[in-house]
Amino acid sequence: MKLKIESILTRAVAVPMKRPLAASTGALTAAALLLVDLQTDAGIVGRSYLFGIGKHNLPPIAKLVEAMAEMLKGDAVAPFDIERKLRAKYTLLGVHNIVLFAMSGIDMAAWDAAGQALGQPLARLLGAMPRPIPAYNSKGLGIMPLKPLVKEAAELLEEGFGAVKLRLGRPDAREDLQALREVKKAIGPNVILMVDFNQALSVAEALKRGRMIDDEGGVYWIEEPVRADDFAGSARLAREIATPIQIGENFMGPEQMAQALAAGACDFVMPDAQRIGGVSGWMRAAALAQGAGVEMSSHLFPEASCHLLAATPTCHWLEFVDWAAPVLQDPLQVNDGHVPVPERPGLGMTWDEKAVKRFAV
Secondary structure, three states, X not given: OOOEEEEEEEEEEEEEEEEEEEEOOEEEEEEEEEEEEEEEOOOOEEEEEEXXXXXXXXXXXXXXXXXXXXXXXXXXXXXXXXXXXXXXXXXXOOOOHHHHXXXXXXXXXXXXXXXXXXXXXXHHHOOOOOOEEEEEEOOOOOOOOHHHHHHHHHHHHHOOOOEEEEEOOOOOHHHHHHHHHHHHHHHOOOOEEEEEOOXXXXXXXXXXXXXXXXXXXXXXOEEOOOOOOOHHHHHHHHHHOXXXXXXXXXXXXHHHHHHHHHOOOOOEEOOEHHHHOHHHHHHHHHHHHHHHOOOEOOEOOHHHHHHXXXXXXXXXXXXXXXXXXXXXXXXXOOEOOEEEOOOOOEOOOOEOHXXXXXXXX
């Protein structure tokens, strides 16, 4: 079925989070999402969403999507051609940050529409079988007092996971170490534990804390210890710290991921669907990871990421959050520490319109 773009509509929502999350960069109490609906001439609607961090960021992203929609009206729903056209239009402004976010939202919606037109889930469209993807629970374990931290660790495991992620980056390294010890004690030796500093540290401080984590043992990876674009500093950490270094949620397109891999900046990578360039950018990034022999995980967007990881040669871990679940008719399920890739066509997302109205901003 040949599809053409009629319009692309956006709606902003702020969905309250069941577990507010405090990281070294600040606290989140609601998920600010921009819902994208790509309307086609065949009546098929391709859907995706973008994460704005705060709801004040949603209007400028929406304006960019609307501007791009005008450029694409009447064009075929062909994601690689759409990407090529938009990259050419935005070359001088730069295809980074929210420009790339907007492009990614359109790209994911276009792939969703293509999957629906063919009656196939995105994973199959990309040549992969829908299957269960290993997932870790990333919905909690923020920077908080130790007693509720330990309680939350147990609750996160009860949701059906065998792996969780702990946020670090407290002012004093000893406070981080104490939090790490308490969580490890609470979850036991058979649960996989990742830690995430959210870019909180200088290179010198990251070396200090990384060595402390090495001595402590039992940590699966150390995520974003230093500034996201400091590939030289991150490479030093990867060389000198035994615990694997994980980066990638802030790669702006596969080009920046290629630079990080060339610099030896990490042991693992975890692109973010809206920053890497949507489905199209992800598949290029997956090829880079395969070429480098580096395991590749996802950052947020589990509804799309589970399909993408199914088609990723070095598939590693799905980061699971349920932030969009309240506005979806069929939220993702978790089964024995895995997220089964849905068999519904495209991304398999349909909005719960009553919830969308309730959380509209």
